[in-house]
Amino acid sequence: MDKIFVTRSSIPSLDEYMEEIRPVFENHWLTNAGAKHNELRDKLKKYLGVDNLELLVNGHMALEIALEMFGLRSGEVITTPFTFVSTTNAIVRQGLKPVFCDVNDDDYTIDVSKIEELITPETVAIMPVHVYGNICDVDAIEAIAKKHGLKVIYDASHTFGEKYKGRGVADLGDASTFSFHATKVYNTVEGGAIACHSDELEQSIRVIRDFGIVDEETTTMVGPNAKMNEFAAAMGLCNLRHVDSWIAERKEAYDYYMEKLDGVKGIRLNRYHEGIEPNYAYFPIIVDENEYGESRDELYARLQKADIYARKYFYPLVSELDSFNKEYDAKETPVALRLSKEVMTLPMYAGLSKEDIDRIVEVIIK
Ligand SMILES: Cc1ncc(COP(=O)(O)O)c(C=O)c1O
Numbered sequence: 465m466d467k468i469f470v471t472r473s474s475i476p477s478l479d480e481y482m483e484e485i486r487p488v489f490e491n492h493w494l495t496n497a498g499a500k501h502n503e504l505r506d507k508l509k510k511y512l513g514v515d516n517l518e519l520l521v522n523g524h525m526a527l528e529i530a531l532e533m534f535g536l537r538s539g540e541v542i543t544t545p546f547t548f549v550s551t552t553n554a555i556v557r558q559g560l561k562p563v564f565c566d567v568n569d570d571d572y573t574i575d576v577s578k579i580e581e582l583i584t585p586e587t588v589a590i591m592p593v594h595v596y597g598n599i600c601d602v603d604a605i606e607a608i609a610k611k612h613g614l615k616v617i618y619d620a621s622h623t624f625g626e627k628y629k630g631r632g633v634a635d636l637g638d639a640s641t642f643s644f645h646a647t648k649v650y651n652t653v654e655g656g657a658i659a660c661h662s663d664e665l666e667q668s669i670r671v672i673r674d675f676g677i678v679d680e681e682t683t684t685m686v687g688p689n690a691k692m693n694e695f696a697a698a699m700g701l702c703n704l705r706h707v708d709s710w711i712a713e714r715k716e717a718y719d720y721y722m723e724k725l726d727g728v729k730g731i732r733l734n735r736y737h738e739g740i741e742p743n744y745a746y747f748p749i750i751v752d753e754n755e756y757g758e759s760r761d762e763l764y765a766r767l768q769k770a771d772i773y774a775r776k777y778f779y780p781l782v783s784e785l786d787s788f789n790k791e792y793d794a795k796e797t798p799v800a801l802r803l804s805k806e807v808m809t810l811p812m813y814a815g816l817s818k819e820d821i822d823r824i825v826e827v828i829i830k
Pocket of ligand 1: 522523524525547548550551593619621622642643644645654655656
């Protein structure tokens with residue numbers, strides 16, 4: 465039987481991509497804000513409904529540059545450990561200190577009732593994560609940030625194209641960052657973007673991502689190289705034509721999973737809160753060992769035996785990783801810690817067939 469992987473990158477036909485990159489072969493302009501790059505940036509602004517957005521080499525650099533563009537060079541950033549390590553790495557690599565807030569049990573996003581007790585005179589920003597397509601309690605976060613004069617930068621890597629109460633997710637907070645990694649709902653192979661709210665910030669992204677170079681003779685800061693190249697942008701232009709139908713295919717898979725798994729004892733499913741127009745990025749399940757009769761790890765291993773490759777995402781919890789030298793105590797965020805031991809994301813991608821979902825469900829129900 466064929467292996468079923470947790471994800472499968474969505475791509476255009478080879479012919480479509482060849483047609484898209486033909487001009488690049490004609491004009492020999494491969495990177496540094498080429499025609500494809502600029503076309504993609506303008507089309508994404510329209511698609512995401514924002515006036516200010518810049519493209520980057522990946523979602524990780526989007527996080528780092530979003531912190532840098534606000535001039536946040538020291539202090540504490542309140543964030544969650546139930547995320548991909550990139551969020552925390554970005555904070556640490558910018559010389560800032562992550563302060564971990566716990567998450568909600570039902571949607572895995574930051575528990576807004578616990579943010580204020582973590583604010584100190586050193587706090588400079590909040591970096592919440594929209595997890596699996598669930599959107600944070602943005603109204604409460606905005607109120608807290610306003611009261612305490614903090615910047616809010618959303619890690620929106622999981623929520624490309626989503627809306628909350630009719631408003632595009634890219635429009636939320638002081639800035640939102642996106643990952644266009646190959647495994648995401650929308651990809652440019654590798655890529656990312658920052659959406660923000662002023663021409664000045666947009667200009668500062670352009671300067672930072674290009675070594676700090678302002679013009680031929682002027683370099684104003686020590687910047688990295690984080691530019692998106694023309695081949696990635698061309699992929700992005702092709703994929704943007706298809707992303708709505710891919711999200712519709714994901715919805716079909718989501719609905720079928722829900723129909724089949726709803727009511728299975730000990731398996732909790734992800735239900736989107738009201739007001740969210742989801743992109744169905746992931747299909748997480750929470751395995752309650754006592755009720756299900758088997759641990760997350762046991763189910764994971766059984767799926768693997770049946771050639772079904774789920775993912776323990778996010779596990780281990782970021783605050784438990786060796787790279788942070790035991791600086792954090794994962795027990796301080798007990799909900800996130802428990803979820804990391806119970807969660808698993810099932811295969812989810814555009815085109816996942818009902819037959820494959822049946823195979824996955826059969827293993828879970830047994
Ligand atoms: C929540 C989150 N943040 C950040 C990133 C980093 O994005 P990238 O892989 O494009 O650098 C990812 C994805 O990989 C992610 O899922």
